[in-house]
Amino acid sequence: MDTKTIPTLYEWAGGMPVFEMLFNKFYDKVLADYILEPVFKHMSDQHRLHVAHFVAEVLGGPKVYSEQEGSHFEMIRKHLSKHLTQQHRKRWMELLLETADELQLPDDPEFRSAFLAYLEWGTRIAILNSNLDEVTEAPDVPMPKWGWGVPGGPYQG
Numbered sequence: 843m844d845t846k847t848i849p850t851l852y853e854w855a856g857g858m859p860v861f862e863m864l865f866n867k868f869y870d871k872v873l874a875d876y877i878l879e880p881v882f883k884h885m886s887d888q889h890r891l892h893v894a895h896f897v898a899e900v901l902g903g904p905k906v907y908s909e910q911e912g913s914h915f916e917m918i919r920k921h922l923s924k925h926l927t928q929q930h931r932k933r934w935m936e937l938l939l940e941t942a943d944e945l946q947l948p949d950d951p952e953f954r955s956a957f958l959a960y961l962e963w964g965t966r967i968a969i970l971n972s973n974l975d976e977v978t979e980a981p982d983v984p985m986p987k988w989g990w991g992v993p994g995g996p997y998q999g
Contacts, residue, residue: 848995850902851960851988854953858898858906860945865894868941877933881924900960900986907985914985918971926972931965952996960988 855861869890872878882889888911895907896917908914938961943949947957964986971977990996 848990851953851956851990852898852901852903854996855901855947855957858894858903860947861894861898861903862891864938864941864945864947865890865897867945868938869893871937871941872934875933875937877929878937881926881930897960897964900964900988901957902987902989905985913981914983915977915979915981918977918979918983921968921971922977923975924972926969928969931969935961935965948996950996952990956988956991959991960986963988 852861869882869885872882892907892911895903895911899905899907939958942957948954
């Protein structure tokens with residue numbers, strides 16, 4: 843029987859420094875992009891870190907976001923009435939995945955499949971919430987938790 847512990851997506855990616863660098867470099871691209879800059883030009887100085895901590899937590903990292911910075915309910919609230927479009931979502935995805943490649947996040951099929959699946963799910967939820975004027979979820983809605991999914995763990999060669 844195999845007793846190896848399967849790492850979380852967060853661990854497999856390289857931990858918090860990787861997520862903070864990913865979202866820092868990503869938001870540099872966002873602010874230089876003609877499609878996304880109008881949506882994000884007024885973001886707070888802490889936005890990059892909050893998103894890095896949120897995604898890291900969802901992917902199995904420490905509860906920095908939910909214990910110090912906000913909650914899933916608060917994240918939903920931040921998207922209300924933003925009226926995001928599929929064009930915004932697709933460009934956001936494109937720039938984030940491009941940044942992940944540039945930073946050489948793991949490119950094994952299992953990690954990228956799970957990472958992409960979460961981003962697809964999360965960005966589609968963001969669009970739905972951005973077209974609401976009030977949160978329809980309970981204030982104690984739990985943070986999402988995302989794992990390896992169908993592949994079940996990282997590619998080991």
